[in-house]
Amino acid sequence: MFRRENCVLVVGEENILHQGFFYLIERECLLGAKKTIFAENVRQLAHRQVHSQQGHYALSVLCLSHQNFFPEWLSLLVKVTLDANGKVLIFSDKCDLLTSQRKRLIERVIDLEVIFHPALPTAYISHVIHMNMDKCNSERMRCRLSVREMSILDGFTRGVSAASQASFFGISLKTLYQHRKNCANKLGLRNLKELLHM
Numbered sequence: 001m002f003r004r005e006n007c008v009l010v011v012g013e014e015n016i017l018h019q020g021f022f023y024l025i026e027r028e029c030l031l032g033a034k035k036t037i038f039a040e041n042v043r044q045l046a047h048r049q050v051h052s053q054q055g056h057y058a059l060s061v062l063c064l065s066h067q068n069f070f071p072e073w074l075s076l077l078v079k080v081t082l083d084a085n086g087k088v089l090i091f092s093d094k095c096d097l098l099t100s101q102r103k104r105l106i107e108r109v110i111d112l113e114v115i116f117h118p119a120l121p122t123a124y125i126s127h128v129i130h131m132n133m134d135k136c137n138s139e140r141m142r143c144r145l146s147v148r149e150m151s152i153l154d155g156f157t158r159g160v161s162a163a164s165q166a167s168f169f170g171i172s173l174k175t176l177y178q179h180r181k182n183c184a185n186k187l188g189l190r191n192l193k194e195l196l197h198m
Contacts (some may be wrong), residue, residue, distance in 0.1 A: 001160055003055060003057075004035070004054070004055040004056055004057045004083075005055050005056065005057075005058055005083065006034055006035055006058065007034060007035045007036070007037050007057050007058060008025060008029050008034050008035070008036050008037070008058055008059045008060075008061065008133060009037050009039070009045075009057045009059070009060045009061070009083065009084065010022065010025055010036060010037065010038050010039070010060075010061045010063070011038075011039050011040075011045055011060070011061070011062050011080060012040065012061075012062060012064070012065065012091070013040045013063070013065060013067070014040065015065060015093075016187065017065070017093050017118050018063050018065070018093075019093070019114065020037070020118075020122070020149060021091050021118075021125070024122060024125055024126050024129060025061060025129060027126070028126055028129045028130050028133060029133075031130070032058075032130065032133050032134065034058055036052050036134060037057075042046070045080075049187065050071075052057065056083065056084055056085040056087075057080075057083055057084040057085075057087075058084075058087070058133050059084060059087045059088075059089065059129070059132050059133045060080040060081070060084035060087065060088045060089070061085060061088070061089045061090075061091060061129075062076065062080060062088065062089070062090050062091070063091045063092075063093075064090065064091065064092045064097055064098070064124075065093045065097075066093060066094075066157065067099065069157075070102060070195070070198050071155045071156075071157040071195040071196060071198070072158065074105065074106070074109075074157070074195065075108060075150070075153050075154045075157045076188060077090075077106065077110075078109055078145055078150055078153065079150060079154070081109055081110050082145075086110060086111075087132055087135060088110050089114075089116065089128070089129065089132060090106070090115050091115075091116040091117070092110070092115055092116070092117050093117070093118070094117065094118075094178025095115070095117050095119075098115055099198070101198055103115075104188070105187060105188065105189075105198070108186070108187050108188045111186070113126060113128075145183060145186055146185070148169070148179060149179055149182060149183045149186070151169075152165060152169075152176065152179045152180060152183060153192070155168075156180065156183075156192050156195075157195065158178065162176055162177070162180075173191045
């Protein structure tokens with residue numbers, strides 16, 4: 001068992017663009033006496049978290065690539081933001097993957113200081129990673145989704161029907177739709193279906 005406070009969570013699939021970034025994170029973790037936990041997807045993340053204790057990660061880093069479906073990725077962002085108490089960094093394969101509309105939505109969840117991409121100097125990336133690992137617990141998470149709302153958002157982005165979700169949670173359809181409406185309001189959307197068109 002290990003304490004989350006001594007770990008940096010990195011979520012994203014391995015590809016040629018991510019390799020150098022992963023190396024920089026591991027190097028900074030070694031220098032800061034932190035353990036790096038890698039997960040390629042939500043399933044691996046859930047498996048890794050079973051073996052860790054409660055608490056907040058020292059830092060979470062999300063790597064976004066062309067293969068990622070944005071609504072699912074947003075749901076993952078909300079979860080890891082909660083797990084890291086708001087200390088999240090984002091790496092994107094290309095600058096244009098995060099459109100202005102997507103950036104505005106992300107900024108509803110966290111304070112988006114910088115989006116890393118391969119064109120940035122490695123010294124700058126290392127410095128920002130180091131500074132964010134050493135920050136005291138911050139309250140950078142802006143929209144506070146409840147655990148139930150996060151689960152409903154996750155189910156919606158994975159295409160689970162409303163009836164199935166309501167049955168799973170033991171609530172009425174009306175209550176489920178109210179939860180979905182609350183999620184959309186907190187994310188600054190008219191409804192969750194807007195996520196599918198981003």
